[in-house]
Amino acid sequence: MLKEFIECPGALVAVLGGEIDQYCAAWLRSKLDVETELSGEKNLVLDLSDVSFMDSAGIGLIIGRGKRLASAGGRLALAGAGGKLKKILEMSGVTRLYPLYPNYRSAVEDMMK
């Protein structure tokens, strides 16, 4: 599920929520790609603090966005994931590729540097 987009200087923030699985992955992917394009921002922050469930479809979505941004000279960052979700992100190696921040503000701040 997608809650909202927040435009910040230096990065677009997408606030995700609810359950992220195969059912919504393709839809979410195109929403994120279109909005990133429209915003003109190179960097994207995924705020995961309201995500209650994520399986491998979500991991595929994150890695896919990371690759896409990188090919356009941008970066992906993650924010707000805790507990079980953080465990899944670490286990799958995602947090080694894309930094995880406590909240989206600290991610944006870091990206502006």
Added chain:
Amino acid sequence: MSAMQEINNYMKTEFDARSINEALARGVAAFFMLPLDPDMETVADVKTAVSEAVTNAIIHGYRSEGGVVTMELTLRGRELTVVVRDSGVGIEDVAKAREPMFTTQPEAERSGLGFTFMETFMDSLDVDSAPGRGTVVTMKKLL
């Protein structure tokens, strides 16, 4: 409920091989465990494993063209057994398919982590499959 009382239970559910039913399958498994009052971590582990097995049946087994997925849940004391079954295309090389990061659908942005998650979050994972014969995934976890 008395802690001494053994809970033995069984249920079988069949549903359309559509992605909208992934959440349904996770929810059914979570409710089935409820009488044992498992901790949140355990419930989350089982939900993830169920989601992976059911998603694989839908998108790989039936190639997103539809079919019927069967999920069986069994409780013997504190041991939960989940069996997810499809009559789809089956798996050519199960050992290869179970390797982390292996996927036959990289273009669909799959990470190849489904079996790895099932293995990590459950106590045991057994995959019985052959081309044209469908796939049976059996997972166990002590709650």
